[in-house]
Amino acid sequence: MRLPDVLRDAWVSRPDNLRHGNPRRYRLTLFALLVGDIAFAFQQTAVIPALPTIEWDLQAPATWTAWLLSGYLIVSSIVTLLFGKLGDQRGKRRLLLVALVLFLVGSVGAAVSPNIGVLIVFRMVQGTGGAVFPLSFSVVRDEFPEERVGLGIGVLTSAFGIGSALGLGLGGVIAGALSWRFIFVIGGVSILVSTALVVLLVPPSPVTATSRLDILGGVLIGGALATLLLALTEGVRIGWSSWPIIILVTAAVGLTAGWVLRELRFESPLIDLRLLGLPAVLLTNLATLALGYLLFGIFFLVPHFVEAPTHAPAPVAGQLHYGFAASAVESGLYLVPAAIGQLIGGPLSGVITRRWAPKWSFALGMALCTAGAGILCAWHDQPWQVVVGIFVVGAGAGFGIGTGGMLVTQAVSEQDTGISNAVNSVLRRVGGGIGGQVGAALLATFTVAGTQVPRESAFVVAFAIATVLCLAGAGCAFFIPREI
Numbered sequence: 001m002r003l004p005d006v007l008r009d010a011w012v013s014r015p016d017n018l019r020h021g022n023p024r025r026y027r028l029t030l031f032a033l034l035v036g037d038i039a040f041a042f043q044q045t046a047v048i049p050a051l052p053t054i055e056w057d058l059q060a061p062a063t064w065t066a067w068l069l070s071g072y073l074i075v076s077s078i079v080t081l082l083f084g085k086l087g088d089q090r091g092k093r094r095l096l097l098v099a100l101v102l103f104l105v106g107s108v109g110a111a112v113s114p115n116i117g118v119l120i121v122f123r124m125v126q127g128t129g130g131a132v133f134p135l136s137f138s139v140v141r142d143e144f145p146e147e148r149v150g151l152g153i154g155v156l157t158s159a160f161g162i163g164s165a166l167g168l169g170l171g172g173v174i175a176g177a178l179s180w181r182f183i184f185v186i187g188g189v190s191i192l193v194s195t196a197l198v199v200l201l202v203p204p205s206p207v208t209a210t211s212r213l214d215i216l217g218g219v220l221i222g223g224a225l226a227t228l229l230l231a232l233t234e235g236v237r238i239g240w241s242s243w244p245i246i247i248l249v250t251a252a253v254g255l256t257a258g259w260v261l262r263e264l265r266f267e268s269p270l271i272d273l274r275l276l277g278l279p280a281v282l283l284t285n286l287a288t289l290a291l292g293y294l295l296f297g298i299f300f301l302v303p304h305f306v307e308a309p310t311h312a313p314a315p316v317a318g319q320l321h322y323g324f325a326a327s328a329v330e331s332g333l334y335l336v337p338a339a340i341g342q343l344i345g346g347p348l349s350g351v352i353t354r355r356w357a358p359k360w361s362f363a364l365g366m367a368l369c370t371a372g373a374g375i376l377c378a379w380h381d382q383p384w385q386v387v388v389g390i391f392v393v394g395a396g397a398g399f400g401i402g403t404g405g406m407l408v409t410q411a412v413s414e415q416d417t418g419i420s421n422a423v424n425s426v427l428r429r430v431g432g433g434i435g436g437q438v439g440a441a442l443l444a445t446f447t448v449a450g451t452q453v454p455r456e457s458a459f460v461v462a463f464a465i466a467t468v469l470c471l472a473g474a475g476c477a478f479f480i481p482r483e484i
Contacts (some may be wrong), residue, residue: 014239018027029150030145032201033136034159036100036194036375040132041163042139042185043107044072046171047123048299048330053175060116065121073433074229077426078128078222081271083131084422085218087138092418093202096135100195107188109182128193130429133160134421137405138365139202143415150358150406154350157402161342163393167201172329214269220259221271225430240441269364271419279419282412283476284404288424289431290473291400294466295371296432298393300339303331305459306386322456324383337387338394345398358403358410363477365453367393370470377463396470399427407480424439426484438465 047054047068079099087095091291106126113119132380133156140152174182231248238244263269275281308323326334345365352361372393379385408420447460 007075017174026148026152026324026464028201029139029203030155031155032194032411035190035197036096036132037156038163039165039187039190039194040103040129042167042190043103043126043158043183044302045164045167046174046183046187047167048335049168049172049303050175050180054116054119054173054180056123057180058116058119064120068123070229070433071120071124072127072130073429074226075124075127077293077429078218079128079224080131080134080426080429081221082218083128084134084138084419084425085107085214086423087131087135088420090414091204092138092142093198093204094136095418096132096139096202097195099129099135100191100198101133102126102189104130104191104195104414107191107483109183111188128168130425132423133283133407134425135418137402137409137421138417141409143203146356149409150353150403150414151347151350153402153406154346154348154353156346157349157398158343158346160182160401161344161346161398165336165343166340168332168339172332175347176329214262214266217259217262217266217269217271220255220262221364224252224255225426227255229430229433231465232433233474235437262345265348271423272416275412275416275420278411278422280480281408283480284362284411285408285424285427287362287400287473288404288428289434290466290469291366291369291397291404291440292428292431293435294373294393294470295338295397295428295435296460297435297439297466298390299335300436301443301459302334302376302386302390304443304454305380306334306383308453309332323460334383334386336392337391338397339390341394341396342398342401345395346402349399350405351397353403353406358406359477359480361399362403362407362480365396365401365403366470366474366477368396368399370394370396370474371469373463373467373470377460377467380459404428414465435466438462 045250051065051068054060054068079376083095083099103126106122106124106128109122109125110119113122119437136156137153140149142157144152169181174180174295224389227248231245231252234248235245260273263271263273276285303326305322306326308326309325349361349365352364369392372389372391372395375389376386380389405421405424408424409417412420443454444464446455447453448455
């Protein structure tokens, strides 16, 4: 058979030409979403171990390179909400494609950036890709039969774990062996492939809402998130009691209040506050905040912990009883077990969900996160202990992320799945922003006398806080109504 005939047959048998109930339709759709989630997750994490190389190559201070993460987080949080709502109105597949294309533009621009300022701008353009993950969940809800939704979301959660593992494990290696620019080149090629697969294999979304977009509501909540995350990212550097931070926090509170009033009065709000008040949605989102706090806290704290020198000079040596003198590449590898745990936990969450109920899988995930944080808090003298703790946290995240999205999806109508998943995803990032900055504040506060070197107690307190919060999150999961 000639190649044109093969391509024609493939086009004729694409998923949107196959009827609902045809297993091939679901498998092809899931494959396309898998590739997109892996490509997105890779670039999201690969930058982390490459930051020191970027600083050296572009002659940029750490305060600037930190914006490669902070700027991405801020844009991602804002755009995810807007794309989630637009996905409900215009179709999830369409907005998924927009998010992928913008992420591709950001990847190309980042790869050729001549300086740190341009790189930060294109990294913020990449932030629009934050909507890829929740939109993928919503596509599964639209396309898959009810009995397959749990498994589909579990598989996507595992795909996110695969991409994260590849990014954390290979980011530093690629930056050291080739160039940090190749991280964006490789990521850009994978995003291009995933975009083509979504065009070919993901059917148009059958469920759309007819309400108009609440632009003012989006501006208000976007401004509130931006000012809050900006305060969190800059608070450690310039001081929590400084006037800029006070102004930012005040602005965040004021914008939030204005947004609440707007949503209560507007006929078609960006986020229906009644949805957020549903017991299943409220309890799931509260637990998700704790989950995000722990995950981002781990990504920030563990590299600092393992890179601490085992033989420090005086006067540090007498008070420094931790660390393994890991290199930057090795510190990234220490985070890989979290992604592996997520890879394993994702599909298992789907199995438990089908046999019992999503809330029990979610509660198990939060319990595992509590245990993992507790291990890191109490036992961290040997590398294997840290690896075990990180793996348990990752397994808990594998159970918690996918099932959390499923719980909020099942609690709302089909017309609100996009925005509900977006809110859940954003809250995980907000929790992560808080977790990372609290960790930074603790490392800056509990230091060896006369130095800026953190004491072991700084890490112990940070992991203890995460343990308590995840335990509270497990309690929230336990009380989620069984029947939604």
